[in-house]
Amino acid sequence: MPDRSADTVALPTETDVVVVGSGAAALTGAYTAAARGLRVLVVEKTGYLGGTSAYSGATIWLPGNGVLVRSGVADTVEDGLEYLRHTVGDRTPAELREAYVRTGPELVEFLERDPDVEFEALAFPDYFDAPGRGLPMGRGICPLPLRGDRLGDRLDQLRPTIAADQYDQPVKRGTLFGGQALVGRLLLALDRTGNAAIRTGAALHSLVLDHGRVTGVRVGPDGAGSVGARVGVLVAAGGYECDPERRRALHGLPGADWTSAAPGSNTGDALAALQGVGAAVDLLDEAWWCPATLFPNGRAAFTLGLQGGIFVGPDGARFGNESLPYDRMGHLLHERMRRHGPDAGFWWVFDSRTPSVPGICQPMPDPERFRAAGLWHSAGTAHELAAAIGVPADALRGTVERFNGFARAGADADFHRGEDDYDRFFATGTGPNPALVPLERGPLHAVRIVLGDLGSKGGARIDPSGRVLDGEGRPIPGLYAAGNSAASVAGHVYPGPGVPLGSGMVFAYRAATAMREATQPVG
Ligand SMILES: Cc1cc2nc3c(=O)[nH]c(=O)nc-3n(C[C@H](O)[C@H](O)[C@H](O)COP(=O)(O)OP(=O)(O)OC[C@H]3O[C@@H](n4cnc5c(N)ncnc54)[C@H](O)[C@@H]3O)c2cc1C
The missing domain is CATH 3.90.700.10 (Succinate dehydrogenase/fumarate reductase flavoprotein, catalytic domain)
Structure with a gap:
């Protein structure tokens, strides 16, 4: 595959929302903000869009959502919540688990309002025999396959399948399945808003902190490029699974080569940027193993x-x-x-x-x-x-x-x-x-x-609106995180198929919704 990471980028000096990363969480947040009228800039470090999400099977765990209902899967939000209570326990805040599960149906309904986003139910059982388990079908949904040519010029920017990207298999662009279809569909929806720009080859270097508020990002190897974010910054740049040093220290193992993430992509620079402005972190010893x-x-x-x-x-x-x-x-x-x-x-x-x-x-x-x-x-x-x-x-x-x-x-x-x-x-x-x-x-x-x-699982602690918390548990104004850049709502367990994507997409959606609300006049 061609190395596109050296693409030159022209960055605006200011926008409403900067989204860091281009996986499913990032694109969901970007689309939500852009569809609600905010100007969005997506900055992606590599030359490809989609991250690990583009490699994935794109099962998305959202109990009781409308796609399950219309497919005849008997599932409810309450059952999903009970199941998380029993599997995750108190390891993560109850309000985060509530926010995740209760927002799932709304997120699916919101995404499917776009003509290019459509899901179907996917049979795949939950991973624990616990009260509230979704049986026999599980509670995952996945995007319908998508014809590659629908993406136009974006097709070349879509990260190929893991088989093509890492194992020398042929690149297949005819019909996109799984994570390729998910990222493709989110890109179509995002582009249709007309409110978003996407820049590849632009790595977050650090966050700009001004009187305690995050007001923008510095990008590039030395942080020379800077972009102001009038409303907020959403960091959804994956985890640190490609950083051997952190893995040695935090996971007690080497093995960055054994991660399924794209080599060189999720090296934890976003985690460092979050910590650089005082973000509290959690679950750094964990991964989706x-x-x-x-x-x-x-x-x-x-x-x-x-x-x-x-x-x-x-x-x-x-x-x-x-x-x-x-x-x-x-x-x-x-x-x-x-x-x-x-x-x-x-x-x-x-x-x-x-x-x-x-x-x-x-x-x-x-x-x-x-x-x-x-x-x-x-x-x-x-x-x-x-x-x-x-x-x-x-x-x-x-x-x-x-x-x-x-x-x-x-x-x-x-x-x-x-x-x-x-x-x-x-x-x-x-x-x-x-x-x-x-x-x-x-x-x-x-x-x-x-x-x-499938990625590391620890990151910035967030509240139910995806706001990044400091060491005292207070939100850092202007700063949001989602996906594997945030400490997972699932704690030490992987409750069921699609929790990484489902939770990442929900908290990105909630973050973008909170950003939109922050711009509304009070009263
Ligand atoms: C084969 C496979 C199958 C899977 N199947 C499923 C599944 O069916 N369901 C499920 O829920 N999960 C699945 N997973 C796990 C899931 O894909 C990941 O956990 C999820 O995609 C992570 O999403 P994300 O948005 O946090 O990050 P990613 O999708 O990894 O995206 C992060 C992006 O941020 C970019 N980035 C990194 N650092 C910077 C920086 N400093 N500046 C700018 N950009 C940066 C990266 O280049 C990358 O493009 C699977 C994983 C694999 C490998």
Whole structure:
């Protein structure tokens, strides 16, 4: 792909609202402000628009919204709130959770008023067996696919899929799906307002603070360009997942290469800018974790939807229910990788039942390239496989035999795999428990897995209007944050599919709404 990050930009000296970043949160905030009559400038660091949001599946978790209702999904805002109460607990303020869930239906209704924004329900269960869970469909929605040519000149600016951007797959621009369609649709809506300008290749350097109020931004490597923001600045520039130093310090692990975010994009400079004006921060030790398949180029691909195989650690033993929702498995991996060290081998062991890996990776691994890189091994027996991957042979053989016994019996006495609705959502096994597929058709395979993430999750503390709070819990006038630049409303858990995007979009919408209200005459 061409490197467009050096695009020259002409910046206005002043506008109403500056939005930093161009992912789903940023574009939702920009569109909301522009549709309500404010002049908006979007500044995006890279040459592409869309950030990690353009890579995403674009599932958006908004309980009780109108798209679910018209699709016949029985769900309510109250159920969604109850579910968050039970899953997130008191780790985040109750008023933030309320604001998130109660605003979802209004946000969807507002976005769908634009002719280019349309959603449909997407079946994908919530991630915890807790009161209020959305079953059996879950409560996610996603954008309808979009023809690429509808975007005109913007099409070249849209960040390609992760497969094309990071794994040398062909760029497909014909019909846009998932995050590509989400970002594309938000761009169409934003451009139609006629109130917004978008500048790529313009990185936020720092925020301008004047008598305690944020009044603009400095952009560029040395902060030489400055733009005044008459009404406010919304920072929605993702997290710090691409910054190895912060990850080492905050996550206790290296592994910036293993994030799914675009290399060099979300390096945490926005977090530094927020902290530079006194923002309080929270949840910096967290991320939206996932197991990831390590690729020969050093990147790690988000892996979910296991239909077979088991995960084993350096001791050759299983360490959890492999069908767990990805962030829950990620937390298990995080804890073990901290204990064993980041270089310790964790492996996905499966048999030859299927021609390729029994799960969803982006993109699918090519066995020969993986073998050459030492990331895929095959062997006739568990003993031989253990020697290849460096785990104790008796342990691995015992693990496989024990698991096969569970599969035949239909019950996983160790980790209860297959007992939860989520475990069975992707399962295709034909035995008594479809999530337990015995490893009995040789040869056996082992593919290296690591701890990946979909983005970091800690950032500026915000109030229900998306206003950034200082160390005393007071809003910093003129400053707003959303998406992964803000501390997540979900605390230490990932409650269900689409919470990162859903919560980011809601708080950006609320921030832009608050900015609009701030410009209205009182009385
Ligand atoms: C494969 C995959 C699938 C996923 N599927 C889903 C899903 O279905 N549902 C869901 O909810 N989540 C999903 N996620 C997670 C989700 O995509 C991210 O958490 C979310 O997109 C983050 O959105 P954001 O708006 O905070 O930031 P981003 O979308 O990452 O956008 C941040 C933007 O800010 C820019 N930026 C960074 N620093 C600066 C700066 N200093 N100045 C200016 N710009 C800057 C970046 O270049 C980037 O373009 C998925 C992630 C991956 C990788």
